[in-house]
Amino acid sequence: MKQVEIKLNISAVAPLLDVIKQAADDLRGTLAIAATFPEEDADFTETWTQELMAAQNSDVRELLGLFGSDFFADGAISIDSNNCESLLRGCAALRIRILARWLQGVPAEIIEDEDAPVSEIPDELRLPFATYTFLDQIQKIILEHLNPAVAE
């Protein structure tokens, strides 16, 4: 994957970062999706969980790193072959957490519609929903650059 630079509107993205950070905080101590374990062995289960947690936290840190001081200087984030897989997984983990924490009450057809009118989302959920959609768009851009034939 070639390096891709995405220019974002800082004032539009800044409020979303608060939601991302809250979701990231949640994920420090829990897996985005509860893991199922192939063995009923406490040590095995513990090792399995810890390794998933470490990978998840590393991916989320990579994503948070996109929005450091450089981002607030020029509004640009940079994606390349070194960070794209980690960013895809980080976005997935955060979206799952945002859905679980804020958007459980929103009908699935609205959640799955990236063009859903904002008026259909309760006021207090608009920011989490916008964040959920924003992360989805980052994933979409990465996937399109990984495989230009991708079309959904």
Next chain:
Amino acid sequence: MMVFETKPRLNPTPVPAPTPQRAELWRVVVLNDPVNRMSYVVMVLRRVLGFEEERARRHMLEVHESGRSIVWTGTREQAEAHVFALQQWHLTAVIQPDHEAG
């Protein structure tokens, strides 16, 4: 002088040599989730299981429409490795003995 005590020797019940059973095969099942976009699932199946685009897309559609798809069958150790990798990508994946229904 050494005394040897003898006992009648029992004929052990012959134990059949282990033969490969279907139960020794394990399957990796991916379950539907409400979050991950279809192209993401396809990409993950390609990356983790080495599928071609068409095969990955077929499994993704089966997950989407039926709620689950058996994406791999083989040894337990390898099945565990695949499930772990799929869970790292935040897909809901489980391991099952291959003889289980469904």
